Amino acid sequence: MDTTERAASLRAGMLERFRERIADDVAEAMLTVPRHVFVPGVPLERAYGSGPVVTHRDAQGVPTSSASAPGTVAGMLEQAEVRPGHRLLEIGAGTGYNAALLNHLVGPDGAVTTIEYDPQVADAARSALAAYGADRVRVITGDGTLGAPEDGPFDRILVTAGAWDVAPAWREQLAPGGRLVLPLRLNGLTRVVAFEHSDHGLRSVSAHEDGFIPMKGIGAVPEQEVPIGPDRELTLSIDDERPVDADALADVLDSEPHIVWTGITRPWAWTQNVDFWLASLPGFCRVFVNSEAVAAGQLPRPKDMWGGSWGTFSGGTIAYLTARRTGGTDEMPIFEVGVCGLGPQGESLAAQVVERITAWENEAGDRVDLTIEAFARDDEAPTGDGHILVVVEKKDNTFIVRTTV
Structure with a gap:
């Protein structure tokens, strides 16, 4: 041939x-x-x-x-x-x-x-x-x-x-x-x-x-990266130029991780637009966890090891999604979703994220259509139909992300 x-x-x-x-x-x-x-x-x-x-x-x-x-x-x-x-x-x-x-x-x-x-x-x-x-x-x-x-x-x-x-x-x-x-x-x-x-x-x-x-x-607008720890055990990736108190986050690794499990089990690729549901939380970001810190047992692995797990930060506290395998096959493993909290308010922030995920599961689950609208900044955005997940103000446009169930 x-x-x-x-x-x-x-x-x-x-x-x-x-x-x-x-x-x-x-x-x-x-x-x-x-x-x-x-x-x-x-x-x-x-x-x-x-x-x-x-x-x-x-x-x-x-x-x-x-x-x-x-x-x-x-x-x-x-x-x-x-x-x-x-x-x-x-x-x-x-x-x-x-x-x-x-x-x-x-x-x-x-x-x-x-x-x-x-x-x-x-x-x-x-x-x-x-x-x-x-x-x-x-x-x-x-x-x-x-x-x-x-x-x-x-x-x-x-x-x-x-x-x-x-x-x-x-x-x-x-x-x-x-x-x-x-x-x-x-x-x-x-x-x-x-x-x-x-x-x-x-x-x-x-x-x-x-x-x-x-x-x-x-x-082009680069993402803001905030490294945490002497060996960059954590890195926060933030999509805008919002101020981040890196000094307040410097000691976040001094506390023991606190994990709250949701009881929600899904295949590894589960998203169902829950990321936009979480995006309305103040401090929403992606959290990258150093693989060596995970291997050493210092930090729980994030739900997404390579692409950055969804998370949030507030003051000197961080919370990010984690997961543990509960069944399935090698081709389609099943995991329970959890949230790891780090820092002085780790337990409280993790609980907030869990509450948000649970609300999504109860109100929407797998039955969600996502609609994104873009309005020029000088124009007034109409109310529209559906539940507003998040409103994002950019340089030239206001974006409204909605769901209908």
């Missing part, structure tokens, strides 16, 4: 992992466009594997650009509902693979413009698109926060990097009846949101959990 045949076979295998979740046109595009052309030098098996492929790193080795996991790419395309003839803007060219898929979907009567902040990444994407034969895609080197007004308005705008806010340019360049799809960060929680125009602003038609490399340029 030659390289072309192997690649085609691997593409078909890649698609099998999520074929039932996507429409025929998205599946056909992903079967047609050769992903390996956009990640040169990467073995075919890895190019068509289930994970992302990092293509560029900074001087510290932190990934700055990648080809997103195929399932993530397919999910965004499904949310976008791209049609032949659409004019399309992509923010974040990356490898060029996504732009090639979009070019396939819009067909000869459509148009795709993609903007990349990093000149080196833009050049690589331009070369890969040319090698594949997608020369019609216009690659711009620049700041995607400003959009591309000369090519708009756009039927679809896709942002393929983590966004902290909805840029005014995206709203202005989105055509009537258009759709904006972006990974939106709210209080440290990311949802890939498909927005459409509403009477007063933008309203989501879908929202799914996923993770992306953060945006660069004028729209």
Whole structure:
């Protein structure tokens, strides 16, 4: 079997992992466009594997650009509902693979413009698109926060990097009846949101959990990291610039951890939007726990060891979600959710978080739809329907996250 045949076979295998979740046109595009052309030098098996492929790193080795996991790419395309003839803007060219898929979907009567902040990444994407034969895609080197007004308005705008806010340019360049799809960060929680125009602003038609490399340029807002302990036993990751009294937290590790178990058992991946329910707590953040501190028995493992567990802080006290296995199989283990409190008010803060989780379980459980609305800061946000989980004020927009049961 030659390289072309192997690649085609691997593409078909890649698609099998999520074929039932996507429409025929998205599946056909992903079967047609050769992903390996956009990640040169990467073995075919890895190019068509289930994970992302990092293509560029900074001087510290932190990934700055990648080809997103195929399932993530397919999910965004499904949310976008791209049609032949659409004019399309992509923010974040990356490898060029996504732009090639979009070019396939819009067909000869459509148009795709993609903007990349990093000149080196833009050049690589331009070369890969040319090698594949997608020369019609216009690659711009620049700041995607400003959009591309000369090519708009756009039927679809896709942002393929983590966004902290909805840029005014995206709203202005989105055509009537258009759709904006972006990974939106709210209080440290990311949802890939498909927005459409509403009477007063933008309203989501879908929202799914996923993770992306953060945006660069004028729209970039780095998370605030607060290390705690001589060996960074804990790190708080906070999504805004709220003041943190690091001195008050310095002694939080001097107390014994206090764990309160909820009695709620779920598979490891359980979220059900409970994170946004907790996001209304003052001091909501992500808590990263050093694996060596966990291995030494100094601290209980967080519910999410690698992505940061949901937590909160108040004064000199921290609480974060933990878990213990209660059954299930190796493929689908079952865990009981708990909360670990640290510091002088650890028991009390842990109890508050447990109370919040229990209330969610009793009031919503698995029967929740999430709606996210974006209103320009100068406009008054309407009350709307559903239970408001959290209101987030950003530079250009007010976001309201609601649930309906």
